[in-house]
Amino acid sequence: MDGLSDYAVVAKDLGVKYDLRLQRRRTLRHTLAQIAAGDGSATLGRSEFWALQGVTFALRRGEVLGVVGMNGSGKSTLLQVIAGVFPPDAGALTTFGRDATLLTLGTGFDPELTGRENIYLGAAYLGFSRLKIESEVDAIIEFSELGQFIEAPVVTYSSGMRARLGFSVAVHLEPQILLLDEILGVGDAGFQRKSQEKLLELTDRAEALVLVSHSDRLISRMATRVLWLDGGRVRRYGETDEVLKEYLERSYDRLDQHQPEIGRGPGMAEPVSAQEITITRVFDAPRELVWRAWTEPEQLVAWWGSRGWTALLETITMDVRPGGTFRVTNVYKDGIEVPQEGVYREVAEPERLVMEGPHGVSAVTYTDLGDGRTEMVLHATIQITDEMRGATEAALASSFDRLAEQLASRLESSRHK
Amino acid sequence: MTATQADPAVAGPFDLLAPPKRSLLRDAWGEVRATARYSHLLRLLVSSSLRTENSNTVFGFFWWVLDPLLQMMVYVIFIGVILGRAGPDYPIFILTAIISWELLVKATQGSAAATLRKERAMRQVAFPKTILPLSQVIGAAAHFMFAFGVLLVVAVPFGIYPSAYALLVLPIALVQVTLTTGIALFISALNVFFRDTGKIITYVFRMGFYLSPVLYPVTVVPDRFRPIYDLNPFVTLFDAYRAIVMEHSLPDLSSLGIVAGGSIVVLALGYLFFVRLQTSFAKLV
Numbered sequence: 001m002d003g004l005s006d007y008a009v010v011a012k013d014l015g016v017k018y019d020l021r022l023q024r025r026r027t028l029r030h031t032l033a034q035i036a037a038g039d040g041s042a043t044l045g046r047s048e049f050w051a052l053q054g055v056t057f058a059l060r061r062g063e064v065l066g067v068v069g070m071n072g073s074g075k076s077t078l079l080q081v082i083a084g085v086f087p088p089d090a091g092a093l094t095t096f097g098r099d100a101t102l103l104t105l106g107t108g109f110d111p112e113l114t115g116r117e118n119i120y121l122g123a124a125y126l127g128f129s130r131l132k133i134e135s136e137v138d139a140i141i142e143f144s145e146l147g148q149f150i151e152a153p154v155v156t157y158s159s160g161m162r163a164r165l166g167f168s169v170a171v172h173l174e175p176q177i178l179l180l181d182e183i184l185g186v187g188d189a190g191f192q193r194k195s196q197e198k199l200l201e202l203t204d205r206a207e208a209l210v211l212v213s214h215s216d217r218l219i220s221r222m223a224t225r226v227l228w229l230d231g232g233r234v235r236r237y238g239e240t241d242e243v244l245k246e247y248l249e250r251s252y253d254r255l256d257q258h259q260p261e262i263g264r265g266p267g268m269a270e271p272v273s274a275q276e277i278t279i280t281r282v283f284d285a286p287r288e289l290v291w292r293a294w295t296e297p298e299q300l301v302a303w304w305g306s307r308g309w310t311a312l313l314e315t316i317t318m319d320v321r322p323g324g325t326f327r328v329t330n331v332y333k334d335g336i337e338v339p340q341e342g343v344y345r346e347v348a349e350p351e352r353l354v355m356e357g358p359h360g361v362s363a364v365t366y367t368d369l370g371d372g373r374t375e376m377v378l379h380a381t382i383q384i385t386d387e388m389r390g391a392t393e394a395a396l397a398s399s400f401d402r403l404a405e406q407l408a409s410r411l412e413s414s415r416h417k
Numbered sequence: 418m419t420a421t422q423a424d425p426a427v428a429g430p431f432d433l434l435a436p437p438k439r440s441l442l443r444d445a446w447g448e449v450r451a452t453a454r455y456s457h458l459l460r461l462l463v464s465s466s467l468r469t470e471n472s473n474t475v476f477g478f479f480w481w482v483l484d485p486l487l488q489m490m491v492y493v494i495f496i497g498v499i500l501g502r503a504g505p506d507y508p509i510f511i512l513t514a515i516i517s518w519e520l521l522v523k524a525t526q527g528s529a530a531a532t533l534r535k536e537r538a539m540r541q542v543a544f545p546k547t548i549l550p551l552s553q554v555i556g557a558a559a560h561f562m563f564a565f566g567v568l569l570v571v572a573v574p575f576g577i578y579p580s581a582y583a584l585l586v587l588p589i590a591l592v593q594v595t596l597t598t599g600i601a602l603f604i605s606a607l608n609v610f611f612r613d614t615g616k617i618i619t620y621v622f623r624m625g626f627y628l629s630p631v632l633y634p635v636t637v638v639p640d641r642f643r644p645i646y647d648l649n650p651f652v653t654l655f656d657a658y659r660a661i662v663m664e665h666s667l668p669d670l671s672s673l674g675i676v677a678g679g680s681i682v683v684l685a686l687g688y689l690f691f692v693r694l695q696t697s698f699a700k701l702v
Contacts, residue, residue: 012434018700058429084543086696092436101542108538112469121465124458125542 006060008098008177008208009082014055015090016077016232017048051077052232054091059225064209066223066240068216068247070358072383074232075212079179082210098207101126101175105166111155115146115165118154122169136172143198144168145191164191171198178206182213215337220244251341274360275389277380281400285407287366287374291350293403293410294364295320302406305330306398315339321347326355359383376400445692451545458544462552466527467559485516485564486571492632506663509572513662514631514655516564517593520557521651522622524597527553528605529615532698540699547691550605554598561590572662582661589657589668596650596680599687606691609698630655650676 052074059065067075081088082095083102108125109118119140123133141150144164154162180203203209203222213219219226219240226243228235236243283290293299297316304311315329326342345361346354354363360382367375378400384392452459471480489512497507504510528550532539535549565586569579608614629651630638638646646652653676657668 007430010429010431010434012431016700019697056431058431080540080699083541085540085699087437087439090436092434094434104541107541108535110465110469113465117465121458121461124455124461125538125544127455127458127542127544130457 005096007058007096008061008063009059009065009093009095009100009210010057011082011091011093012056013091014052014081014088014093015050016052016074016081016086017050017089020047020049050232052081052229055227055229055232055234056091057225057227057234057237059208059210061207063224064203064211064222066219066226066244067210067212067229068214068219068226068244069229069235070251072358073229075229076181077232078227078229079181079210079212082177083179095177098176099127100177100179100210101173102179102181103170105163105170107166109154109162109166112153114153115144115150115157116141118165119169122166123173126173126175128173132173140168140172143172143194160188167195171195171202174202174205176207178203178209180209180211180213182215214339216244216248216339217337275380275382275384275392277378277382277389277393277396279378279393279396279400281376281378281404282369283374283376283404283407284372285374285411286372287350287368289407289410290366290374290376291353293407294353295349299406300328303399303402304328305402306395307402309338320344320353441689441693444696445689448545448547448688448692448695452548452551455545455548459548459552459555462548463555463559466552466556481560481563482567485512485519485567488515488519496632506575506577509568509575509577509663510634510659511632512568512571513658514629514651516561516568517654517658518626518629518631518651519564520561520590520593521597521600523560524550524554524557525601525604525618525622526615527557528601529608529618532605532609533612533615536698546695546698547602547688550601550691551598553605554594554601557597558590558594562586565590568662577663580661580665582665582667585661585668586658589654589661589673592673592677592680593654595677595684599680599683599685602684602687602691606694609694609701625649625651647672650679 055074055078057065067078069075079102080086081093082100084100085102106118106122108122110121113121116137119137120130120133123136124130144150144161144167146161146165149157149161154165157165180199209222211219211222223240225238226240226247227237228243228247236246293303295318297313297318300316300318301311301313309330312329312331315327317325317327319325322344324344324347326344327340329337329339331337340357342355342357344354345356346352346363350366352363352365354361356362360380362378362380362382365377365379367377369375378396382392471477474480476483489508492511492515493508531549531553532546538544539546569583572579604614604618628646629649635643635646635652635656653669653672657673660666660668
């Protein structure tokens with residue numbers, strides 16, 4: 001029989017419930033309106049939502065658990081409950097007294113304080129004693145490459161410096177159980193390489209690792225077990241190769257539920273709410289050219305995804321007709337891969353293109369302005385968190401900037417011919 | 418085949434795993450123990466908030482002195498000079514109450530802001546969240562003790578010299594801090610869910626300021642209102658502070674005892690309220 005000391009994380013019928021009546025950004029007016037309407041839960045449809053239900057798994061020491069599933073399947077919630085951010089609402093979970101920490105950048109930082117002071121503060125939030133922090137502080141400062149800036153307030157830092165400091169704190173305080181929501185890559189190319197190495201070193205040293213990722217390559221490389229979550233329940237749990245194979249097959253089979261998403265960030269909180277995003281752009285290019293940029297793989301790779309990301313031509317499938325498949329994988333530098341999938345709902349060349357996926361629907365209309373210019377309106381109704389909204393809009397804007405450049409250079413080259 | 422049942426991969430010591438017994442009191446006790454474990458974080462939060470709050474101002478720490486004095490001057494000019502009804506020691510009379518009232522307002526508003534500002538940390542890290550309001554209350558209490566020292570100095574030109582009775586500020590302030598912590602816990606938990614809370618309390622405090630004997634002595638309140646009026650714990654607290662500073666006498670111990678008992682009840686209820694809601698802090702959309 002296995003001794004208990006062989007196990008790092010054990011969960012049995014684990015459940016986490018969200019009370020939909022309690023929502024942030026809820027104002028009194030909103031609540032009063034609901035009460036006036038007769039029932040607080042009526043406007044929401046239901047008053048509770050199980051983000052996780054009946055989740056059972058046992059992770060031994062030295063193992064790496066890969067967690068896969070679509071957005072909203074409960075992956076982040078699972079990390080939160082293992083980290084002890086909230087207790088389970090059903091079932092049981094134990095880490096046998098070991099600390100489990102989610103690797104995050106700059107949690108608890110106070111921008112008014114200096115970098116050095118923030119090292120202490122950030123580490124204290126993670127529950128590390130002063131002694132432990134003091135023994136690591138020099139190594140943290142050195143790793144961050146901040147030099148004398150460590151004595152300057154963090155508010156004066158660039159975002160890259162902040163990320164470097166946050167990363168350095170996070171990786172030097174080695175938790176016994178490490179929780180990772182995507183592999184983080186920060187800073188310039190040199191620091192990225194260094195941080196990836198440090199991260200791998202950290203995963204080696206942790207007693208167990210739980211890794212959430214959208215990259216099946218990363219999961220298959222690192223995980224010893226895979227937990228596939230689907231709608232908050234365990235769809236499959238077992239050996240990496242078996243589960244991953246089935247997960248990928250199923251993902252490709254059910255394209256109806258997939259949708260392109262441009263530049264997703266890690267750490268999404270769930271559940272999500274419907275968000276409407278509308279972006280209007282006028283391009284100095286004929287409509288036919290804009291249409292082709294959206295519907296031909298060779299054109300799409302030149303601009304798809306925000307700056308810094310690269311769409312891989314060999315991963316693209318574009319069956320541009322109603323019900324047809326859309327599939328592309330975006331790569332960030334040489335680290336993170338984000339596969340995107342969707343299905344075309346409406347294809348009206350060259351006026352309108354509608355794509356649908358797990359988050360909702362994106363409709364793009366192209367209007368010929370008659371003077372050689374084209375107005376493009378993207379209207380998306382997607383299920384994301386409020387927090388992700390800004391990031392999504394920024395990613396779309398960045399991608400459309402690249403589209404504008406691409407169109408300009410295409411026109412330029414055609415004029416020269 | 419359901420994967421979790423038949424899959425040999427899911428072998429594990431599940432039989433040994435019983436759902437933990439949870440109750441509000443158990444959770445509250447767990448929170449207390451966690452707070453002790455995280456006392457290092459509490460200390461850092463207090464010291465960093467005390468250091469950063471005036472760090473961008475020209476006068477910096479002088480604001481610790483200036484704040485209560487300027488407030489006092491505004492009311493002295495308004496009531497003493499314009500309305501012309503104030504005795505010679507009126508500035509000290511109101512300053513005593515103003516610094517005590519500031520402790521309540523600063524602690525509560527700071528706590529309400531703290532639970533909103535640290536949203537991200539609350540979602541990502543498992544730390545005892547009561548530390549956020551506690552650090553604000555401790556910071557405000559430190560301000561108060563400092564301002565009390567200023568009060569004793571400022572009182573000298575008015576012919577009021579410090580006496581040994583001034584040391585009684587410690588037990589009296591302890592009663593007030595107990596009460597204030599309970600209120601701050603309640604307000605800061607509520608503010609996570611209803612952002613209006615922060616706005617509403619601004620007006621509640623403003624009304625409370627005039628309904629409490631800050632600018633006037635209790636004796637101006639008509640006798641028939643006194644039974645209700647005296648339910649305000651600040652009637653007793655201001656009275657106690659004024660007794661030890663201005664009258665060099667013991668405060669009314671029986672009413673202070675009642676307020677102390679009530680404050681402990683408020684603290685307990687505020688703590689339980691916060692602990693009950695805090696598991697939902699990280700689950701908000």
